[in-house]
Amino acid sequence: MESNEFITEEQQDLLKELANIGVGNAVTALSSMLEDQKINMAVPEVMVAPLQDVPDSFGDPENLVAATYCEAECPVMGLVLVLVLPFEAAQKMVERILPDDSSDSNEMAQSLLMELGNIITGAYLNALSFMTGLTFQASPPRLGIDMAGAVMGTVIAETKTVDDQLILLKTELNVEDNGIDGSVLILPDSGSLKTLFEHLGTF
Amino acid sequence: METVHVKIAxxxxxxxxxVLVTFGLGSCIGIALYDQNSKVGGLAHILLNDSSKFSRPSANTVNPAKFADTAVPHLIEKMLAAGARKNNIIAQLAGGASLFNFQNDSGNVGQKNIEAVRSILKEEKVKIESEDVGGNCGRTMRLFVDTGKVTITTVGKGAMKS
Incomplete structure (x- = not known):
């Protein structure tokens, strides 16, 4: 981790702490849906990367993933939160949570994945509100199942970022004994970081 | 045969x-341009429709490949420098999908990208020979530079529960 012209080392630490608390809340919620199964959470990474390199940072861009996408905003800033699960992990998660008699319902599986996105977003935003004093409105989650590269490209396009360098927060999760892994990504809208740091600084 | 990976933007x-290849076009558009006579091909992977709607004066916004309106002229210029003739260039398009459900079709990024690329190609008087755009699936696009042939691949989406 290095300071650069976009973000100082201290600011990166602040973002990591935010991700740590927010995603930590989310993991607790997720764990209770999985009958208190232990979920491991990696130390959040702050990625400062050229836009071009972001889609490839999730492995093979043609790998199939299930992603839920939520936008959150308050009057002074916005961000998007994305839960990315490899397709097999998403399938395992659904099988684990849904009762067997609903196994014929693809619609139910999709609702469940969106609900997971919702839970993670809500938990993260609670932490963010607590730390900044800002109140966020979150959009209903949207689900996309497709190539990792296509999903990430679409997410970046939806943030309408104009910058050639992106800052994003990535926290990897895995469910013990289950082989379910995934990542939570947080992308602040371009221009939002400055506002965020101002609010964190004054609180 | 050398394969060049064209990343996003x-x-x-x-x-x-x-072969010029770009993986995973979602709402983004892949623009393949080709001049059959000189066998010069170009591929761009654009993210957004119109630089004037987004750009703020910023040293961090210099990449012309990000936007349809700046990418197309830039790609044509690079092809001319490589020996292509403007009048011979034809275009093939892929992408502009809506991957996420509940997206409003009239206002989504993919649809705006499709319209922007069509309009800038018209302005540049470049004929669109084929399109595989819209819908709801991600695409990988390859341009074979020896023939000008374009292939599009998608991934199969199994049911979440079988």
């Missing part, structure tokens, strides 16, 4: 041989 030009 990126472009490349090749002559006579090789």
């Amino acid at each position: 990126d472009m490349a030009v090749a002559k006579n041989e090789g």
Whole structure:
């Protein structure tokens, strides 16, 4: 981790702490849906990367993933939160949570994945509100199942970022004994970081 | 045969041989331009429709390949420099999908990208030979520079529960 012209080392630490608390809340919620199964959470990474390199940072861009996408905003800033699960992990998660008699319902599986996105977003935003004093409105989650590269490209396009360098927060999760892994990504809208740091600084 | 990977908000030009490939076009558009006579091909992977709607004066916003309106002229210029003739260039398009459900079709990024690329190609008087755009699936696009042939691949989406 290095300071650069976009973000100082201290600011990166602040973002990591935010991700740590927010995603930590989310993991607790997720764990209770999985009958208190232990979920491991990696130390959040702050990625400062050229836009071009972001889609490839999730492995093979043609790998199939299930992603839920939520936008959150308050009057002074916005961000998007994305839960990315490899397709097999998403399938395992659904099988684990849904009762067997609903196994014929693809619609139910999709609702469940969106609900997971919702839970993670809500938990993260609670932490963010607590730390900044800002109140966020979150959009209903949207689900996309497709190539990792296509999903990430679409997410970046939806943030309408104009910058050639992106800052994003990535926290990897895995469910013990289950082989379910995934990542939570947080992308602040371009221009939002400055506002965020101002609010964190004054609180 | 050399394969060049064109990343998001990126472009490349090749002559006579090789493959230009861009993986995972979602709402983004892949624009393949080709001049059959000189065998010069170019591929761009654009992210957004119109630089004037987004750009703020910023040293961090310099990449012309990000936007349809700046990428197309830039790609044509690079092809001309490689020996293509403007009048011979034809276009093939892929992408502009809506991957996420509940997206409003009239206002989504993919649809705006499709319209922007069509309009800038018309302005540049470049004929669109084929399109595989819209819908709801991600695409990988390859341009074979020896022939000008374009292939599009998608991934199969199994049911979440079988």
